[in-house]
Amino acid sequence: MKHPHTSLHARRRRTTAFALCLLPLLLLLPLTPTLTDARAAHAAEAAQQEQPQQPLAQPQPPQPAQDDHARHRPEPAPARFVRTVASYAPPDVMLIDMNGEKVALASALGGDEPIMLQFIFTTCPTICPVMSATFAAAQDRLAAGAGKVRMISISIDPEQDTPPRLREYARKFKAGSRWLFLTGEADDIAAVRKSFDAYGNNKMRHEPLTFLRLSPGKPWVRLDGLMSATQLLAEYKRLITE
């Protein structure tokens, strides 16, 4: 067993050496960004590495909800997402809607109205319920205004998400007549996901992607990440006014 004094001296020596090592770092500290900034920069850098084509979007902070006490609460940190613009060529496949009817994807994406599109699955544990709830909130706000957007949610778990299960999911999120849910053959769904650069080999690892398009022939806006309804509507407004 070591003598207690020996171990104490050793600890002191180690502490002194450690402090000397830290001294240059402490001198440099005022020149470096804060830890919070560094974390944010790290996250933003990681996000940009995922989608290097376009700069990080500057999403607006969300509007406070209708809540009498909202002004007493601290401002929530704005959600992060990455906005890119891309052209996609969806395949010419036949999908099935929540009523069991066959729908050509080209027809579902046709028409002159703007489209919002997401990939979801009905048993998804984390991101899909939030994505669908965001669509539901946007749907309500657009219904109150003059928006004529159509929403499409495509299942990435087509063998599980049969039309009855899609109907049940649509009911849960109070989907209106302008919100279409699609499923289909597994190979066709895989082809659709690949065409949107949204394919992964395990649905449990999929990304929160939302796609917006003004009209056929126009490019798609790809929003990578979760967002508030206000942010989604701001992106929609930007789409139709740009």
Next chain:
Amino acid sequence: MNIIRPLLSLAPKPRRRRPARRVSPLHRRPARRVSPLLPACALLVCAVACGTSSRAQTPAPDAALGERIYREGVLPGGGSVRATVQGDVEVEGTQFNCATCHRRSGFGTSEGAAFVPPVTGSALYREKEPRAADLFRRLFQEVQPKRFRARVRDPRPRPAYTDETLAAALRGFDPTGRELEPLMPRYRLGAQDAAHLIAYLKSLSDAPAPGVSRTTIHFATVVPENIEPGKRRALLDVMHAYVRWKNADTARLLRRPAPTAWYQEDVNETYREWALHVWELKGRAETWPAQLDALYRAQPVFALLGGIGEGDWQPVHDFCERSEVPCLFPQTDRPVVSNEGAYAVYFTKGLTVEAESLARHLLEEARAGARPRIVQVYRDEEGGLALARAFARAFGAGKASDVRERVIRGAQKLTPGFWQNILEGERPTALVLWLDAEDLRTLDALPLAARTAPRIYLSYGLLQDAAPPRSLQSIGDQVYLTYPYALPQAETPHVYRVRAWLRSRGVKGLHERVQLNAYFALAVADHALMRLAGNFSRDYFIETVEHETENALNPGVFPRLSLGPGQRFASKGSYIVKLSDGAPGRLDPASGWIIP
């Protein structure tokens, strides 16, 4: 025999935990001068509070009510929990709730870049300290997006939660005052409802799982005595070979000179020797529950793996749900098809999916053409009844046509007159025969002609590998089979890998479908256990099985195998194949892969 236990005892001991991290001075409130009036005020407040509590009698927090809030999003009064997510999106508990993201186990999950941390009592009421084994598995068990890796590497230290700070977390703040991510819903719970929920969280996944010791994890496989010896051997040869290989591999990992890497000490703690017990069930199925309970009392197991059965699997299924024992991928045509239950997962719905797929196929034909006249013939025994009920239910849901039925009861023999009566009396366009090979052979006495006979549909699950009767082979173009497996000509490269694995471990080829399925069940259990990283919770195990099933090597018995939260059947459909074109090793599909 036991090569791992001595090694485990030699494995490096767990590192001494660092002393509790103190809250940063930034978050510490400045000291204030205490007013001399403060003790008097405190006494007054206490007196008022005591008087109030004696009158109002606030009920004690109830973990059962908290469980309902956690799992169903329903408040004690029956209303739905309400919350705001992502800053301004209003949600209700029926849309999603705590268990949707944190899962039933409370160990959390991840999806894309979203990381949902554990909320078990032991995780919350302890200072957060990164555990290398957890971090290692989250980073390297499967390919993850860069944002996810950045997220899980960010330690976000916090002190242990208290009841008060946990209530604040439900409103979006952690104990350091830092705001939680916008993905975490901000719940609008009253103080009493929050107390119920907190009482439940304290108990969540806090009991050690039976069947796991410091050195060993126990599994069992169920094999009734009526199983054909060849299939029994095929199953057990693979399972024993896998367990031998697994234990040898674990021993090799533990023999590595320590310390080899930053994570190794923690990861070594997660290894266990696998012990496989064969539970042989004897006699009638009614006696199985008592046998299973006795076997479980004698040796508790963490999970049932594989297994095989030729009759109703209900007694085993009920045991799994009753004892909360995960039961992975038994090979049975008669699983329990139900939306209830959390612990039994199957390859397929078996006979049920065959009947439902055929109903869907015939309904689509009916929509396209003339109204069919369908007669289904079955014995009032287990398999026939299951098929007939599922077919009638699925066909009835389509409302395209009536289905006539002829039930064969008890020991009734099928005669040419029986068949003539159906063919001439009913004049069916489709004859669905849920019968085994012996009953079907009675058709040989009929002069069936290709031009006059109806289309005939048979169940592969009832026939198995028995040859269809001569009479049906002679009109092969009109005879179809439901076939809930991948087509034999569609072999995937994976099957060669598994065959090579089995061959190199001295497992002789025998009932290959049984062998490949047994291998798959063990491989998924293996991957799921690795992901647990020593957190031996049965709920967490099932949740990781749901995730790993799609990652695992599908040896190709079924076209696709995948699960998800709450999904209980990994393969979802069936083919309809023609009996004709009997080229060796080929089946001619008459339909695509039908998902009923």
